[in-house]
Amino acid sequence: MEKAVVVGAGAMGHGIAQLLAMAGFETWLVDVKEEILDKALNQVRWSLGKLVEKGRVREEEAKKVLERMKTTVNLEDAVRDAKVVVEAVPENLELKKQVFGRLGKATQPNTLLATNTSSLSITEISKAVEKPERVVGMHFFNPPVLMPLVEVVKGEYTSDEVAGFAMDLARRMGKTPILVRKDVRGFIVNRILISMFTEVCLAVCRGEATIEVVDAAVKYKAGLPMGAFELADYIGLDVAYNISKVMEEAYGERAKVCPELEKLVKEGKLGQKTGKGFYDWSVGYPRIPFKLADKYDVWRIYVVSVNEASWLLKEDVATPQDIDTAIKLGTSWVQGPCELGDELGLDLVLSRLRELHMKYKEEIYKPCPLLEEYVGRGWLGRKTKRGFYIYE
Secondary structure (H helix, E strand, O other), rough: OEEEEOOOOOHHHHHHHHHHHHHHOEEEOOOOOOOHHHHHHHHHHHHHHHHHHHHOOOOOEEEEEEHHHEOOOOHHHHHHHOEEEOOOOOHHHHHHHHHHHHHHOOOOOOOOEEEOOOOOHHHHHOOOOOOOOHHHEEEEOOOOOOOOOOEEEOOOOOHHHHHHHHHHHHHHHHHHHHHHOOOOOOOOHHHHHHHHHHHHHHHHHHOOOHHHHHHHHHHHHHOOOHHHHHHHHOOOOHHHHHHHHHHHHHHHHHHHOHHHHHHHHHHOOOOOHOEEEOOEEHHHHOOOOOOHHHHHOHHHHHHHEEEEEEHHHHHOOHHHHHHHHHHHHHHOOOOOHHHHHHHHHHHHHHHHHHHHHHOOOOHHHHOOHHHHHHHHOOOOOOHHHEEOOOOO
């Protein structure tokens, strides 16, 4: 039986380990304390039980999955003969580099080394390994067992063979992989989400809307599954803040950290998991009034999302199809930003961005040169049969 190892037994780690075991691997889960590993296995048992209840997995198969799972606190022993190692430790670059330094020495030269980072540099992490070409990003979404998307990210040194193997591995785990061709911060999904979050935070900080007004518009007018602030609370404000810091370092004023987010994190109010964040979860799930939905113009989140997708295309990070697929699978949006831009009309998107940029002088509204080029060529979307896509 092929052997896989997951380093880090937190919410993401034990979920990824469960997926590998379900895919037929002898799967070892590694962490620093036995009690962490025991808790992780209990979570896997619970998850498998739910899958059995819903008829998605037979009971006998669930038992076999558990039999294929092992735990240990000894990283070097676990990875020595592994075919695949997925690192899922906390989102800290130095910590991840330390782990990969150990992995590079303890694994076989042909072992795939994947990092489950949501925003950090694959290239920087891979420098800790003697053969950095075998390091690749595999960004799973939470919860890994249920979310269908994996962003497979090529670092500067990642070989095509390794990226292809990671794509095949994700498919074997029942996921839809999207190739991120360049090692940019935030990859695809978080690039788009942070652009949207930056816009709504600016609107709230300027006093133009309240948190509830924004979320009502996002949910009931834009039709997204969760409000922007509601989603941040659900993910965890510490996670959102760490991603935002990485994005701000990479893109400057275009992705500046929301002051209110920073304030809440410093106060230890991290969202649903601590009972308080943007909302007070101690009294139950946020009730966002429908009557507030018309008080914020959702075109603003539309245009910044389309603009950020344009930057991804300009940087040759992914194709329009892959950007849209990643957003739809990773966030449950009905349309991806490229599809949305073509439907709205790229000329109208550009006009609105220019208007917002002129009014507020914020970098988030500065139009991407590629968007300006498309409009200049008359590629306005569906109405001209050419935009991000070509229409017959």
